[in-house]
Amino acid sequence: MIKYIFKRILSLIPVMLGVAFIVFTLLYLTPGDPARIVLGDQATEEALHEFREKEGLNDPFLVQFGNYVWKAVTRGDIGRSYMTRRSVANEIMSAFPSTLKLALSCVIAAIILGVPIGILSAIRQNSLFDNVTRFLAMVGLSMPVFWQGVLLILLFSVKLRWFPSSGFDTWATLVLPTLTLACNPLAVITRMTRSSMLEVVRQDYIRTARAKGQSERIVIWRHALGNALIPIVTVIGLQFGTLLAGAVLTESIFSIPGVGRLMVDAIKMRDYPVVQGGVLFIAITFSFVNLMVDLLYAWVDPRIRAQYK
Amino acid sequence: MKGNSRTKAAVLAVSALVILGLAAVPALAKDTLTIANIYDARSLDPIIQNEVAASGAICHINETLIDLDAVGNPVPLLAETFEQIDPTTYKFTLRKGVKFHNGDPFTAADMLYTIDRAKSPLGSAIKQYPEIIESAEAPDDYTVIIKIKYPFTPFWGTMAHTSLAVVNKRAVEEKGDMYPLNPVGTGPFFMKEWVKNDKLVLERFEDYWGKKPEYKTLVMRSVPESVNRTIELETGAVDIAYKIPTADVSRVKDNKDLGVIGAFEHSVTYMGFNCEKEPWNNPKVREAVKLALDINGARHAVFRGTSLTPVSIVPPTIKYTDKDLPAPARNLEKAKQLLAEAGVKLPLKAQIWSNAYKPRVDLAQIFQAQLKEVGIEVEAKVLEWGAYLDGLKLGDHDMFILGWVISSVDPDGIMSGIIHTKGGSNYSRFYNDEVDKLIDQGKTMPDGPEREKVYMDLQKMLAELNPVLYLYNEESFYGIRNNVDNFVPSPRGYHNLTGVTFK
Numbered sequence: 108m109i110k111y112i113f114k115r116i117l118s119l120i121p122v123m124l125g126v127a128f129i130v131f132t133l134l135y136l137t138p139g140d141p142a143r144i145v146l147g148d149q150a151t152e153e154a155l156h157e158f159r160e161k162e163g164l165n166d167p168f169l170v171q172f173g174n175y176v177w178k179a180v181t182r183g184d185i186g187r188s189y190m191t192r193r194s195v196a197n198e199i200m201s202a203f204p205s206t207l208k209l210a211l212s213c214v215i216a217a218i219i220l221g222v223p224i225g226i227l228s229a230i231r232q233n234s235l236f237d238n239v240t241r242f243l244a245m246v247g248l249s250m251p252v253f254w255q256g257v258l259l260i261l262l263f264s265v266k267l268r269w270f271p272s273s274g275f276d277t278w279a280t281l282v283l284p285t286l287t288l289a290c291n292p293l294a295v296i297t298r299m300t301r302s303s304m305l306e307v308v309r310q311d312y313i314r315t316a317r318a319k320g321q322s323e324r325i326v327i328w329r330h331a332l333g334n335a336l337i338p339i340v341t342v343i344g345l346q347f348g349t350l351l352a353g354a355v356l357t358e359s360i361f362s363i364p365g366v367g368r369l370m371v372d373a374i375k376m377r378d379y380p381v382v383q384g385g386v387l388f389i390a391i392t393f394s395f396v397n398l399m400v401d402l403l404y405a406w407v408d409p410r411i412r413a414q415y416k
Numbered sequence: 417m418k419g420n421s422r423t424k425a426a427v428l429a430v431s432a433l434v435i436l437g438l439a440a441v442p443a444l445a446k447d448t449l450t451i452a453n454i455y456d457a458r459s460l461d462p463i464i465q466n467e468v469a470a471s472g473a474i475c476h477i478n479e480t481l482i483d484l485d486a487v488g489n490p491v492p493l494l495a496e497t498f499e500q501i502d503p504t505t506y507k508f509t510l511r512k513g514v515k516f517h518n519g520d521p522f523t524a525a526d527m528l529y530t531i532d533r534a535k536s537p538l539g540s541a542i543k544q545y546p547e548i549i550e551s552a553e554a555p556d557d558y559t560v561i562i563k564i565k566y567p568f569t570p571f572w573g574t575m576a577h578t579s580l581a582v583v584n585k586r587a588v589e590e591k592g593d594m595y596p597l598n599p600v601g602t603g604p605f606f607m608k609e610w611v612k613n614d615k616l617v618l619e620r621f622e623d624y625w626g627k628k629p630e631y632k633t634l635v636m637r638s639v640p641e642s643v644n645r646t647i648e649l650e651t652g653a654v655d656i657a658y659k660i661p662t663a664d665v666s667r668v669k670d671n672k673d674l675g676v677i678g679a680f681e682h683s684v685t686y687m688g689f690n691c692e693k694e695p696w697n698n699p700k701v702r703e704a705v706k707l708a709l710d711i712n713g714a715r716h717a718v719f720r721g722t723s724l725t726p727v728s729i730v731p732p733t734i735k736y737t738d739k740d741l742p743a744p745a746r747n748l749e750k751a752k753q754l755l756a757e758a759g760v761k762l763p764l765k766a767q768i769w770s771n772a773y774k775p776r777v778d779l780a781q782i783f784q785a786q787l788k789e790v791g792i793e794v795e796a797k798v799l800e801w802g803a804y805l806d807g808l809k810l811g812d813h814d815m816f817i818l819g820w821v822i823s824s825v826d827p828d829g830i831m832s833g834i835i836h837t838k839g840g841s842n843y844s845r846f847y848n849d850e851v852d853k854l855i856d857q858g859k860t861m862p863d864g865p866e867r868e869k870v871y872m873d874l875q876k877m878l879a880e881l882n883p884v885l886y887l888y889n890e891e892s893f894y895g896i897r898n899n900v901d902n903f904v905p906s907p908r909g910y911h912n913l914t915g916v917t918f919k
Contacts, residue, residue, distance in 0.1 A: 137802070137803075138802055138803040138807075139800070139801070139802015139803055139805065139806055140802070140809075141802075143809075144802055144805065145541060146466070146540060146541050147466050147467075147541070150541075150544060150840060151543065151544055151840060152840065153543075154540050154543040154544065154547075157537065157540055157543075158540050161537060190458045190459070190465065191458050191459045191464065191465070191596065192459065192461070192464050192538070192593075192596065193459075193596065193597075194593070201612055202612070202613070205614075257643065260643070260647060264647055265647055265651070268651060271651070271653055272644050272648060272651070272653075273452075273637075273639045273641070273644045273648060274614065274615070274637065274653075275611075275614055276611070276615075359640050359641060360644070361644075362614065362638065362640060362641065363614075364456075364611060364612055364613030364614040364638075368613055368640075369613070372613075375801065377802050
């Protein structure tokens, strides 16, 4: 098991190098002179030149990339933001807690609601409940976050005054962003649970379990759900990974100081070090979540566990 | 992998704690003023960033030697008196008994350190301000003598800019890299808490030398969505909301608990021609475009009747603006005639570039329709900011829409920036020796009727040569709750809230 985890972590190295190279190339090819954007309209040519020299922007592409990788590997230094002069790691780490808070609350809400609804839908296939659920899941998938966020604000902040429309310091400020952002993962998890359960409940071992005289509760929750869990865990992992990468629109609608907003701001201002560091961070987070999901497989499925032994 | 359910429960419990953990309710008593701005400051170090949001926060924490009044004249701040000894030498006598937030006394050495630091490579973002300073010395603890490189009348504006706000040497050196997060100054507020991109909390400095604010806590929140700023104002979560969009103004006005204040800034938005390129190098063609456009009507439509159509390149908030220049008037016949005289083959194809700022995009589209009537077929092209500036630098453009903010509060700011041959943002590629000579002259002359005449002449020449057409002076709207008093927006675009009171 340990060996497997170690191997997986090692395999991250080429992934990271690849990601870094692609981001670096794309940024290099993007029009827009960081010096001019950072220093502003009224900066002198001399100041612009000084900035480019200092930040190594005049170096050839490969030299820039080599320097970046070298510093990252030897010193763990992924650069300093052009805009704030703080280290990129600091910038990301100060934005990440907000994103993590939001992602966790969304995923938890989506699991608590999505899995039971999916199961019920599957057990009562083609019932009114199932049809309504499927319809709502479709709505949840197709609703644009931006529109939905504003509607929620109008209802709950302006009309009812139950929750604040922006800020991120109390539990109440978490409610509307979670409602907005959880819709999509909720719909995905519900649909996946439903289809996975439908497949499992037709298997022979379920019939056997029922024939043994097991109570329906145990049949569904232990025998069926246990076996249906793998694809569900996979989508939960993917959704969580996506949420951790920062929900750009939701974060700006509700003024949440998270990774998504940090990245958009950095891209607009050509703050290359922050964009590079941010993308690397997202790639690492995503890979890490995937690793966790794989380990979860082992947890939920004894067959997989057996392979590692 | 044993004890699954227990582990699961623990995971859930930890997650719940993370979510609910930071449920600290902020105190919203009468001694707290909360404002909503669009952006958060990028840094609280005065020399790291040249932006309105940062200046708006820093001006409460760090102070400059002097400040400017509404028309740009210097007034005392940390300097009790100040004078210009000769054309390139200025003397400042500092206030005694001023303390920094960390208890250190403020002396001339701090000002010298501030200037050195601003001129160091760390200050590259604000380099244009301290650059003029040749040397600074302190004959005693409360006198600072500053020599500048050449006579420069807008120097008071330089000294009043937040990039030269006094920092405390000990604090900067002790905090090192973390200084921008822990600023120390002499201002009426000290920093209590800063959650980046969310809120900055400032607390009243009880040892402040001047008139202390009546309220205790100032909370500056960043709320990028304009709808949310309005909503937060309506629900009472904030007392002042900056930059209410024109579309929301009447809604806020109609609310009996709220009021709206409109204010102009030292800025102008203009449409420039590429004066190096055919046929825009011909002043007749530029005039023809001016006559073909209904700038005033377009501005009316885009801003719902608010804002102003400028007659001069110098905004009305800046001294020496010529208010008597003729307002732009549409004359299609004359426009066609000028195009014919210039020998332009119609239809003429051209592009108007702008960035994605909505009023600019809207204006470009209106102009597209208006220019079509005289046979100029325009494509309105919207570019992302970085690509836009790059394109302008390369000079591929025909016409472009851009804005300019005069941070020096002097007509020289815009003339030297976008009109002078050596202007860093002379994207209209307008090169005219006579105009350059007048700009150089105006920059160094002492204020008075002679200087005024230079700028009056310049404005007349530009109105005839039309390297740029003036589109609008934008009016900004501030929503305030009715119990808030003494909020006076500054035309600099950032506002000192120390004097705000509650009714």
